Amino acid sequence: MSRRSRISVVATLTAGIIAPLALTTASALAAIAPNGQIAYVARGASTIPFGPTEQQDIWVMNPDGTGAVNLTDTTDIDEFSPVWSPDGSRIAFISDSFTRTLSVMNADGSGKTAIVSGALDPSWGPDGSQIAVMKEREGLAAAVVIVDLDTLAETVVTEHAAMEPVWSPDGSKIAFVDVRPRDLSGSEYR
Known part of the structure; x- marks a missing residue:
C-alpha cells in the first residue's frame, strides 16, 4: 500500500x-x-x-x-x-x-x-501568540509543550507521553492524545 x-x-x-x-x-x-x-x-x-x-x-x-x-x-x-x-x-x-x-x-x-527542535503536531493558540506541540524531551517521554512565540519560553503541559494537541476556541484548554497505558475501568478520568 x-x-x-x-x-x-x-x-x-x-x-x-x-x-x-x-x-x-x-x-x-x-x-x-x-x-x-x-x-x-x-x-x-x-x-x-x-x-x-x-x-x-x-x-x-x-x-x-x-x-x-x-x-x-x-x-x-x-x-x-x-x-x-x-x-x-x-x-x-x-x-x-x-x-x-x-x-x-x-x-x-x-x-x-x-x-x-524536537517538535511535531503544531497547533496554534487562538490568539496566535503561542503554539502547542508534541516535543521530545531528553530522557523523558515526549510531552505536549506550549511555546510562546515572543519569548520562546516553553511550558510543559503534560508530564507523560502525549501528542496531537488541539486548543479550545477560547484558549483555556488543550485536548491531546494521551499515550500512557490505561486503566480500562475509567476510574482515572475526571
Missing part, C-alpha cells in the same frame, strides 16, 4: 460544489486558511546522501486549485505539517525529518524562523 495521497477534491460547503484539483505531485496534509487559501505538502524528486528520495515542501494554492506556489522550496530538507495562524498571516510547520524543527513563516513564504 502506498503512503502517498493527493489533494484531489475540495468541497465548497456553502455552495455544495465539489471541484477536483489537478495536482501533478503527491500531496497531503492540507490546512485551510481563514481566507480559504490551502497550504499542503507536496513531494518532489530530491537526492540526499542515502540515495534518491522524495523531498517534501510546503505549498499554497487558491481554493479553486489555481496559483500553486512552493513556499519552502528547499533542497534535501523535508517540510511538513503546515498549520495556519488564526488570522491567516503565518504558517507554522515542521522542518527537517531528523531535527523536527518547529518553524514559522509568513503566508507568502518570507520570514522563515526556526522556533524549537
Whole structure:
C-alpha cells in the first residue's frame, strides 16, 4: 500500500460544489486558511546522501486549485505539517525529518524562523501568540509543550507521553492524545 495521497477534491460547503484539483505531485496534509487559501505538502524528486528520495515542501494554492506556489522550496530538507495562524498571516510547520524543527513563516513564504527542535503536531493558540506541540524531551517521554512565540519560553503541559494537541476556541484548554497505558475501568478520568 502506498503512503502517498493527493489533494484531489475540495468541497465548497456553502455552495455544495465539489471541484477536483489537478495536482501533478503527491500531496497531503492540507490546512485551510481563514481566507480559504490551502497550504499542503507536496513531494518532489530530491537526492540526499542515502540515495534518491522524495523531498517534501510546503505549498499554497487558491481554493479553486489555481496559483500553486512552493513556499519552502528547499533542497534535501523535508517540510511538513503546515498549520495556519488564526488570522491567516503565518504558517507554522515542521522542518527537517531528523531535527523536527518547529518553524514559522509568513503566508507568502518570507520570514522563515526556526522556533524549537524536537517538535511535531503544531497547533496554534487562538490568539496566535503561542503554539502547542508534541516535543521530545531528553530522557523523558515526549510531552505536549506550549511555546510562546515572543519569548520562546516553553511550558510543559503534560508530564507523560502525549501528542496531537488541539486548543479550545477560547484558549483555556488543550485536548491531546494521551499515550500512557490505561486503566480500562475509567476510574482515572475526571
